[in-house]
Amino acid sequence: MDQTRNILYFVAIAALIIITGMVQSWNSALLILNMGLISAVMALGVNLQWGFAGLFNVGVMGFVALGGLAAVLVSTDPVSAAWSAGGLRILFALAVGAGIIGVTIIAYRRITAARPRVIAIVTILGLGFFLYRALLDPAVQAVEAVNPALQGNLGGLGLPIILAWPVGGLFAAGAAWIIGKAALGLRSDYLAIATLGISEIIIAILKNEDWLARGVKNVIGLNRPVPKEIDLQESAEFVERASGLGLDPVTASALFVKLNYALLFSVVLIILLIMAQLSLKSPWGRMMRAIRDNETAAAAMGKNVTNRHLQIFILGSAICGIAGAMMTTLDGQLTPGSYQPLRFTFLIWVMVIVGGSGNNFGAVLGGFLIWFLWVQVEPMSQYLVTLLTAGMAEDNAVRLHMMESVAYTRLLTMGLVLLLVLRFSPRGLIPEK
Amino acid sequence: MDFINGLVVLMNFVLIPATAYGAQLALGALGVTLIYGILRFSNFAHGDTMAFGTMITVLVTWWFQSMGISFGPLPTALLALPFSIAATAALVLLTDRGVYQFYRAQKAKPVILVIVSMGVMFVMNGVVRIIIGVDDQRFSDGERFIFSVREFKAASGLREGMALKTTQGITVITALIVVIALFWFLNKTRTGKSMRAYADNEDLALLSGINPERVVAVTWIIVAALATIAGVLYGLDKSFKPFTYFQLLLPIFASAIVGGLGSPLGAIAGGFVVAYSEVTITYAWKKVLKYWMPESLEPSTLMQLLSTEYKFAVSFMILIVVLLFRPTGLFKGKAY
Numbered sequence: 156m157d158q159t160r161n162i163l164y165f166v167a168i169a170a171l172i173i174i175t176g177m178v179q180s181w182n183s184a185l186l187i188l189n190m191g192l193i194s195a196v197m198a199l200g201v202n203l204q205w206g207f208a209g210l211f212n213v214g215v216m217g218f219v220a221l222g223g224l225a226a227v228l229v230s231t232d233p234v235s236a237a238w239s240a241g242g243l244r245i246l247f248a249l250a251v252g253a254g255i256i257g258v259t260i261i262a263y264r265r266i267t268a269a270r271p272r273v274i275a276i277v278t279i280l281g282l283g284f285f286l287y288r289a290l291l292d293p294a295v296q297a298v299e300a301v302n303p304a305l306q307g308n309l310g311g312l313g314l315p316i317i318l319a320w321p322v323g324g325l326f327a328a329g330a331a332w333i334i335g336k337a338a339l340g341l342r343s344d345y346l347a348i349a350t351l352g353i354s355e356i357i358i359a360i361l362k363n364e365d366w367l368a369r370g371v372k373n374v375i376g377l378n379r380p381v382p383k384e385i386d387l388q389e390s391a392e393f394v395e396r397a398s399g400l401g402l403d404p405v406t407a408s409a410l411f412v413k414l415n416y417a418l419l420f421s422v423v424l425i426i427l428l429i430m431a432q433l434s435l436k437s438p439w440g441r442m443m444r445a446i447r448d449n450e451t452a453a454a455a456m457g458k459n460v461t462n463r464h465l466q467i468f469i470l471g472s473a474i475c476g477i478a479g480a481m482m483t484t485l486d487g488q489l490t491p492g493s494y495q496p497l498r499f500t501f502l503i504w505v506m507v508i509v510g511g512s513g514n515n516f517g518a519v520l521g522g523f524l525i526w527f528l529w530v531q532v533e534p535m536s537q538y539l540v541t542l543l544t545a546g547m548a549e550d551n552a553v554r555l556h557m558m559e560s561v562a563y564t565r566l567l568t569m570g571l572v573l574l575l576v577l578r579f580s581p582r583g584l585i586p587e588k
Numbered sequence: 589m590d591f592i593n594g595l596v597v598l599m600n601f602v603l604i605p606a607t608a609y610g611a612q613l614a615l616g617a618l619g620v621t622l623i624y625g626i627l628r629f630s631n632f633a634h635g636d637t638m639a640f641g642t643m644i645t646v647l648v649t650w651w652f653q654s655m656g657i658s659f660g661p662l663p664t665a666l667l668a669l670p671f672s673i674a675a676t677a678a679l680v681l682l683t684d685r686g687v688y689q690f691y692r693a694q695k696a697k698p699v700i701l702v703i704v705s706m707g708v709m710f711v712m713n714g715v716v717r718i719i720i721g722v723d724d725q726r727f728s729d730g731e732r733f734i735f736s737v738r739e740f741k742a743a744s745g746l747r748e749g750m751a752l753k754t755t756q757g758i759t760v761i762t763a764l765i766v767v768i769a770l771f772w773f774l775n776k777t778r779t780g781k782s783m784r785a786y787a788d789n790e791d792l793a794l795l796s797g798i799n800p801e802r803v804v805a806v807t808w809i810i811v812a813a814l815a816t817i818a819g820v821l822y823g824l825d826k827s828f829k830p831f832t833y834f835q836l837l838l839p840i841f842a843s844a845i846v847g848g849l850g851s852p853l854g855a856i857a858g859g860f861v862v863a864y865s866e867v868t869i870t871y872a873w874k875k876v877l878k879y880w881m882p883e884s885l886e887p888s889t890l891m892q893l894l895s896t897e898y899k900f901a902v903s904f905m906i907l908i909v910v911l912l913f914r915p916t917g918l919f920k921g922k923a924y
Contacts, residue, residue, distance in 0.1 A: 338908075341915050343699045344698070345845065352907060352908075353904065560717065560721065570712075574704065577704055
């Protein structure tokens with residue numbers, strides 16, 4: 156019974172996307188599908204943290220952006236002039252910075268008396284900061300001066316971009332380790348605020364550190380794991396096959412490329428979904444849920460709650476990082492200015508809650524459904540406003556204002572959807588078993 | 589003389605702006621901390637409550653201006669405040685009735701309420717953007733300065749000048765009045781005492797006949813007033829932009845946690861700690877040190893510790909330090 160209902164949900168989503176293809180265009184249907192796949196991966200990551208362990212992570216945006224950074228650092232070609240100008244010096248400065256933090260930690264552990272400890276730490280950090288800046292600043296200036304209109308950064312490794320996906324996961328895992336160390340084990344709200352903070356900082360770094368990924372000057376034209384439209388259009392064989400299907404080469408190439416992406420993303424989603432399902436049913440998954448449901452009891456049974464939390468927090472964040480790298484790959488560019496917490500953090504949360512927290516299939520369903528709504532609410536309300544204001548004059552102030560504000564109805568809709576689901580069906584569309 | 593010149597620069601660029609900003613953060617953090625103390629959850633919709641209150645103020649101000657009503661040298665927005673506080677109070681009371689009350693009756697876990705507040709945040713975000721749009725709105729009018737740089741230079745004969753904006757003066761005075769009124773209310777009135785009793789021990793308060801729904805309603809009204817005033821003061825001082833108000837959530841929460849969640853006194857202290865650190869760390873100290881250091885040691889760089897874009901990093905670092913070493917905050921809030 157439940158099984159058929161769940162299958163029906165997925166069939167309904169597929170139908171929605173197919174209807175989009177028939178009514179609007181197949182191109183936009185595939186766009187929704189691709190972003191839906193990526194959203195589903197993100198929702199899987201958040202579900203791992205929230206559904207399995209009850210951890211409240213509102214820094215999804217930061218982990219997603221780190222995945223995007225990985226895409227740039229792995230796939231773009233190295234800028235040799237920048238490396239010779241100051242690349243090694245930057246690395247050295249970063250290493251010194253890390254060393255200073257290490258020395259501080261050692262000092263904190265070794266010196267036990269309160270006052271000398273504070274004095275030692277403040278001195279190390281204070282002097283260390285100036286040393287670090289003295290090393291870093293000139294190197295950064297030298298690098299950013301190299302051909303700033305096109306480069307001005309160190310570039311990447313020049314490897315295939317698909318390798319960036321696991322690397323994005325690693326980046327996100329690293330950031331999650333740092334933040335988890337500091338905030339896990341305290342109240343759940345503290346983790347929320349801490350993750351909110353780190354995601355804003357990651358975005359600030361991406362926007363301001365031009366030597367890393369060109370900051371707000373953006374990195375465009377990343378290489379891709381699938382063929383380019385233009386190459387397809389020039390291939391005689393492809394054009395022939397397209398005309399065999401009754402499509403003109405331009406449309407056919409766009410669809411073909413998007414289908415390729417959809418295939419790649421599906422593979423990732425399926426692998427992660429299988430892993431998440433297996434772990435949910437394993438002893439590890441049962442332990443996680445036991446900890447979630449009663450921390451005190453689990454601790455009394457000898458489970459190290461904080462360490463287990465840290466583990467799952469890192470895993471979930473890594474999945475968000477993978478999804479972030481996939482998204483940047485799909486976009487073909489990294490634009491730090493486009494990362495908005497409402498879109499990349501809170502929307503993912505709506506997906507998890509609406510889909511059904513604690514159930515992996517629920518998270519995937521939520522990812523597709525909410526992404527579909529997010530895209531389609533705007534044209535729908537556009538239509539509604541046109542209908543409502545049909546009697547008004549073209550230049551009526553109310554009508555113009557309503558037309559302008561159509562874009563924000565999606566925020567309102569998402570909030571209402573979230574509140575309604577929480578109120579009337581708090582376990583989501585596909586509840587936890 | 590050099591020392592005084594340096595001091596004037598310091599006042600102008602660091603102390604005065606940071607004090608005004610600190611007062612705004614303190615008012616915001618007071619709202620967060622009260623919700624936390626009485627309703628026991630971190631309200632993510634607080635930034636957007638501030639935005640809503642400020643939006644109503646902006647609209648009423650425009651309406652007053654179109655009718656030719658003004659407040660003399662003071663901004664018209666102050667006249668609009670009572671209206672916007674009433675509107676915001678109505679909105680949050682309605683939200684409480686429609687949304688939060690259900691979960692309170694269920695005794696839902698705090699984290700569920702946080703997620704619910706996320707939904708409210710989305711809705712308020714949408715409402716504000718639909719009504720007023722996403723652009724910057726300046727609504728400050730009246731006299732711009734209490735004294736300007738030129739007046740100060742003429743009066744003092746110093747090389748460096750200092751200005752005090754009307755909005756900065758108003759911010760500090762209003763914040764002072766609000767805080768005194770709030771503490772008088774919490775400590776001296778019957779309702780205030782019942783609120784504190786409820787925050788301390790819910791069951792005991794219920795046993796002694798305190799009506800919880802009344803306590804909650806009064807809390808929401810106070811929070812609406814605090815949020816609106818904080819939002820309007822920030823908007824007068826800088827400008828009103830919905831997204832900025834959403835971003836204020838981070839320094840406001842940092843202030844509340846640094847001071848100790850649930851402690852009103854802590855919220856005020858936390859607001860100033862965060863504001864002063866943000867401004868001092870992102871300020872280019874060269875202008876001050878030029879006067880204070882001997883000529884041979886004059887700094888060659890700007891002496892700016894972090895660029896201003898990293899101001900969120902500052903509130904975050906303070907937050908982490910407090911979480912690591914003193915999770916209850918400066919004034920012993922409730923950490924666990």
